[in-house]
Amino acid sequence: MRPEFPALTRLAPVAIACGLALQATGAQAQGAPSVDPGPAAGGAPLRVLDARVRLGGERLHLPGGERMGLAGLTELLNVGGEWWVGPGAYGAATGKRGGLFVPGFEGAWSHPFSDWLAVDAGVFMGGGGGAAAPVGGGLMLRPHLDLVFRFPGFYTGPTWSKVWFPSGQINSNQVGWMINVDSSFRYRPAAFSGTATDGSATGLGFDHIDAMVTMAKPRGSLTTSGQPLTQRIGLVGLRAERIVDGPLWAGIETAGAASGGVAGYAEVLGTAGLRWPVIGDRLSLGVRASAGLGGGGNVNTGGGILLKTAAGATLRLTDTLGIGAELGVVDAPRGHYKAATAAVSLNWSLDVPAADLGDWSNTRPGTPTRMEFGAGVERYRAARKDGGARPLEAVVLQVNRFVTPNVYVTGQAHSAYAGGAGAYSVGLFGLGAQLPVTPRLRLGAEALAGAAGGGGVDTQGGAIVQARAYADAALTDSLSLRIGAGKIKSVHGGLDAPVVDVALVFRFGVDRAGR
Numbered sequence: 001m002r003p004e005f006p007a008l009t010r011l012a013p014v015a016i017a018c019g020l021a022l023q024a025t026g027a028q029a030q031g032a033p034s035v036d037p038g039p040a041a042g043g044a045p046l047r048v049l050d051a052r053v054r055l056g057g058e059r060l061h062l063p064g065g066e067r068m069g070l071a072g073l074t075e076l077l078n079v080g081g082e083w084w085v086g087p088g089a090y091g092a093a094t095g096k097r098g099g100l101f102v103p104g105f106e107g108a109w110s111h112p113f114s115d116w117l118a119v120d121a122g123v124f125m126g127g128g129g130g131a132a133a134p135v136g137g138g139l140m141l142r143p144h145l146d147l148v149f150r151f152p153g154f155y156t157g158p159t160w161s162k163v164w165f166p167s168g169q170i171n172s173n174q175v176g177w178m179i180n181v182d183s184s185f186r187y188r189p190a191a192f193s194g195t196a197t198d199g200s201a202t203g204l205g206f207d208h209i210d211a212m213v214t215m216a217k218p219r220g221s222l223t224t225s226g227q228p229l230t231q232r233i234g235l236v237g238l239r240a241e242r243i244v245d246g247p248l249w250a251g252i253e254t255a256g257a258a259s260g261g262v263a264g265y266a267e268v269l270g271t272a273g274l275r276w277p278v279i280g281d282r283l284s285l286g287v288r289a290s291a292g293l294g295g296g297g298n299v300n301t302g303g304g305i306l307l308k309t310a311a312g313a314t315l316r317l318t319d320t321l322g323i324g325a326e327l328g329v330v331d332a333p334r335g336h337y338k339a340a341t342a343a344v345s346l347n348w349s350l351d352v353p354a355a356d357l358g359d360w361s362n363t364r365p366g367t368p369t370r371m372e373f374g375a376g377v378e379r380y381r382a383a384r385k386d387g388g389a390r391p392l393e394a395v396v397l398q399v400n401r402f403v404t405p406n407v408y409v410t411g412q413a414h415s416a417y418a419g420g421a422g423a424y425s426v427g428l429f430g431l432g433a434q435l436p437v438t439p440r441l442r443l444g445a446e447a448l449a450g451a452a453g454g455g456g457v458d459t460q461g462g463a464i465v466q467a468r469a470y471a472d473a474a475l476t477d478s479l480s481l482r483i484g485a486g487k488i489k490s491v492h493g494g495l496d497a498p499v500v501d502v503a504l505v506f507r508f509g510v511d512r513a514g515r
Helices: 012-017 026-031
Strands: 046-062 066-080 083-094 101-112 117-127 139-151 154-164 171-187 208-218 233-245 248-259 266-279 283-295 305-316 321-332 337-349 366-383 389-402 407-418 425-438 441-453 463-474 479-490 496-513
Touching: 046 083, 046 154, 066 101, 083 117, 083 283, 101 139, 101 389, 101 407, 117 389, 117 407, 171 496, 208 248, 233 266, 233 425, 233 441, 248 425, 248 441, 266 305, 305 337, 366 407, 366 479, 389 496, 407 441, 425 463, 441 479, 463 496
Parallel strands: none
Antiparallel strands: 046 066, 046 171, 066 083, 083 101, 101 117, 117 139, 139 154, 154 171, 208 233, 208 337, 233 248, 248 266, 266 283, 283 305, 305 321, 321 337, 366 389, 366 496, 389 407, 407 425, 425 441, 441 463, 463 479, 479 496
């Protein structure tokens, strides 16, 4: 039997965004700094939480003398005093375990000794695995202690950590290095119903979301067993973008295999590019470059580092929706994977004034729109490739953005932490509807599609669909408990099971740009 690999279709904005405000409970929301709005803001209070984006790297000791480089990305919110919480993800970057990913959450304590020196301590907990690494059920714990040297806008320093998979064979102590960049999370109460704002509540600050379908044609590539890799690979994924200045933008992209016989293959990349209008405010041309991690599905990406370049065009159909197409190449410089790519995308403008494509820096008053961040767990009996079916438990991260008062688009990431399927992960996106029954009770339903694989779960090809219904009970004005049930099904594999889930959901408002 060939080794199993993860399908961490991370839906990047989902993986990093989900649960940021979730961890900021109702008490945190009420205690967050508030800026009294002027008349142009329509009386909507603006709340700001300090945030930190953290990138780190370290080298683990695995059984048998193996070494593996591990990279991590975490975003933490200040929830009072010296305490921070937020989501993050870790992935293999060097060695031979390309495709190992672990998403989860971290709690941290940060204590300054002076304006330039501090100490950080925290614990990350998540679920994942892949690349046949000995992770057991997938639960990962990472306590760490950092010495911090502070500079204006960021800090950096050495970090000591312990990476432990309690049900697996990885238990490593190491020293690494990290860098944190200061940021902020700006939002409004979800219930605000004013007619105009000043446009300053930007949440995570993403301006565009692209839903992508990509075909990759390998060239001179090998599987991890050394066989030629020649079949076309179909990928589905998302890209989240933020305008930096003028035509320059930056963001995060992710994709997972949905066809091509490599279920479990996934990519998680940082990306940046340039975009120029060429025909009025409707057609633009652009180029971009990406770097990050990828692997799994028997694709030989070596340690996991991926590089990608692409060029394409975007045609805006309405003020908020457009379609795009691009051609590119992807390469694993430390492995044996290189492919030509062709992609089409549905582009959604979120919080930038798309009415004037040529003026990316233009800002104008907007109106608030509701968003939800959720984190929880789910359980179902998953069909396995060995012919059996066993219970599986997974972490679930979700972000919803409402397009009408009752309809929203959703992106979700699921990753196993128990049930003997440590490398199993799912990425989904789709539509949902929500109906208020009483002031504190809502009923909802969702229809989702995406990609899944790894952990020995029978998701042949990777394409997957899920339907669920839920009841949402408000605990505070911003925090609720959500209990759901539904069904998950692989399009081509044997996975076909009822699902139950429970989550905490944080609701908040961001300013949608005026049109």
